[in-house]
Every structure is written in structure tokens, then in C-alpha cells.
Amino acid sequence: MDKTALITGATSGFGRAAVERFVAGGWRVVACGRRAERLQALVDALGAGNVHAAAFDVRDEIAMQAALAALPPGFRDVDLLVNNAGLALGTRPAQDASLDDWRTMIDTNVTALVTLTRALLPALVARRGAIVNVSSTAGKYPYTGGNVYGGTKAFVSQFSLNLRADLHGTGVRVTALEPGMAETEFTLVRTHGDQAASDALYAGARPMTATDIAETIWWVANLPPHLNVNRLELMPTSQSFAGFQVHRS
Numbered sequence: 276m277d278k279t280a281l282i283t284g285a286t287s288g289f290g291r292a293a294v295e296r297f298v299a300g301g302w303r304v305v306a307c308g309r310r311a312e313r314l315q316a317l318v319d320a321l322g323a324g325n326v327h328a329a330a331f332d333v334r335d336e337i338a339m340q341a342a343l344a345a346l347p348p349g350f351r352d353v354d355l356l357v358n359n360a361g362l363a364l365g366t367r368p369a370q371d372a373s374l375d376d377w378r379t380m381i382d383t384n385v386t387a388l389v390t391l392t393r394a395l396l397p398a399l400v401a402r403r404g405a406i407v408n409v410s411s412t413a414g415k416y417p418y419t420g421g422n423v424y425g426g427t428k429a430f431v432s433q434f435s436l437n438l439r440a441d442l443h444g445t446g447v448r449v450t451a452l453e454p455g456m457a458e459t460e461f462t463l464v465r466t467h468g469d470q471a472a473s474d475a476l477y478a479g480a481r482p483m484t485a486t487d488i489a490e491t492i493w494w495v496a497n498l499p500p501h502l503n504v505n506r507l508e509l510m511p512t513s514q515s516f517a518g519f520q521v522h523r524s
């Protein structure tokens with residue numbers, strides 16, 4: 276196996292589990308995230324020949340370009356881009372929500388994702404590589420308080436499908452992965468650090484795990500080259516659908 280994946284959001288949750296899965300499968304991984312000490316822990320645990328730590332904020336295009344330019348030999352030829360870094364902030368209804376939170380979600384989940392994708396596309400085309408974009412069920416099914424988060428994930432899914440159209444004939448595969456509830460640091464971040472709220476959300480629900488999602492990314496990325504998963508929606512068995520709401524005066 277002589278393949279390299281670049282995985283964003285590698286300091287936690289899906290991204291960290293994906294780094295571990297791909298290294299276990301024999302890939303080299305460029306692990307990206309802001310928390311450099313967590314990236315270094317991955318390098319220490321998995322080996323400097325297997326993991327390269329690239330610490331930058333995905334919203335900082337100059338830092339992103341510098342990190343790409345600084346990739347060492349053995350990590351430069353990216354075969355797979357996993358656009359996983361992202362977040363939700365807040366659950367307030369739109370009329371009460373924080374505009375700063377909205378801007379952070381758009382900058383991270385949308386602007387940074389397309390910036391990194393654009394930067395790596397020529398190399399991915401040259402190598403007939405693949406892209407896995409981590410979207411969400413929130414991009415398809417509306418819920419109260421999902422407002423801009425769901426909007427960013429709808430963008431991620433539609434951008435993924437449009438990439439497929441533009442990449443027609445190149446051999447580059449693109450997948451939008453659309454998970455539902457999974458227990459990671461996602462809710463801790465969304466609630467601005469409320470561990471009790473995070474614990475309460477997942478309690479007794481048997482949510483998906485980061486490993487479930489990492490295994491799915493691994494499966495998608497290792498399908499035969501003639502096979503493309505366009506979009507893939509996943510939920511824990513405990514999660515399903517509810518009806519519309521009706522306001523009565």
C-alpha cells in the first residue's frame with residue numbers, strides 16, 4: 276500500500292478515528308487540526324513515518340497553503356482528501372442566534388472546505404484520487420435550531436454532487452457522507468463547553484461512534500476505482516424521523 280490521505284479535523288472525533296483506521300490499513304496520513312499537541316500525540320502513537328502533523332486553522336488560507344507547501348516527501352502526493360473539520364455552534368432559533376456563531380460555521384464548514392478542495396484538486400486529478408466530504412443529516416432534514424449548521428451541510432452535499440459533475444471523466448471519486456447522531460466532541464463544541472448537556476444528549480441513546488464513521492470512510496475510500504458512492508446517509512438505529520410541527524393560536 277502506497278497511499279496518502281489528508282484528513283482535516285484529526286484532533287478529535289471522526290477525524291482522529293479515521294487517522295487511526297487509515298494508518299492501521301497501511302496508508303500514510305496528513306493529520307490536520309488546530310490543536311497541535313493532539314496531532315503530536317497521534318504522531319507519537321502511530322509513528323512519524325505514518326502520520327505527518329499539519330497544525331493550522333482551516334479558515335486561515337495562508338496557513339493552509341503554507342502547511343501544504345511544507346508537506347515532507349512521502350506525504351506530498353495526496354490520494355484522498357477527507358474534508359471532515361467542521362462544527363455546529365448553538366441551538367437557538369434563528370431569531371435569537373449569534374451572528375458570530377453563524378459566520379464561524381460558514382467560514383469553517385463551507386469556505387474553508389472549498390478552499391482546501393480547490394487547492395488539492397489538480398493533484399487529485401493527476402493521481403485519480405478521491406474526496407470524502409463529511410456532511411450531515413442536518414443538511415437534508417430540518418430541525419429547530421439547525422438553521423445555519425444545516426445550511427452549511429446542505430452546501431457540502433450539493434457541492435460534492437456538483438464536484439462529481441465537473442470531475443466527469445477524470446476518475447476522481449467524490450462522496451458526501453451524511454451521518455446523524457454520533458458521540459464525539461461535537462455537542463461539547465456546539466454548547467460552548469457544556470459537558471453535562473453533551474452527556475444528557477447521548478445518554479441511553481446508543482449513538483454512532485467515531486469508529487463507525489471512520490470504518491465507513493475507510494470502506495468508501497477502498498472500494499474498487501470504478502465504483503463511486505455519491506452520498507451515504509447513516510444513523511444510529513435509535514434515531515429516526517418525527518413529524519412536522521403545527522402552531523395553533
Ligand code: NDP
Pocket residue numbers: 283284285286287288289290307308309310331332333334359360361362363383409410411412453454455456457458459460461462464
Ligand atoms: P469533533 O468536535 O469531535 O471534531 C471536530 C474536528 O474539527 C476537530 O478535530 C477540530 O479540530 C476540527 N476543527 C473545527 N474547527 C476547525 C478549524 N477552524 N480549523 C481546523 N480544524 C477545525 O466533532 P466530529 O468528529 O463529530 O465532527 C467532524 C465532522 O462531522 C464535522 O464536520 C461535523 O459537522 C460532522 N458531523 C458530526 C456529527 C455528529 O453527530 N458528531 C454528525 C454529522 C456530521 P481543532 O479544534 O483541534 O482545530
Ligand code: 8X3
Pocket residue numbers: 410411412413421454455456457
Ligand atoms: C450532526 C447531526 O443532528 O446533531 O451533524 O445536527 S445533528
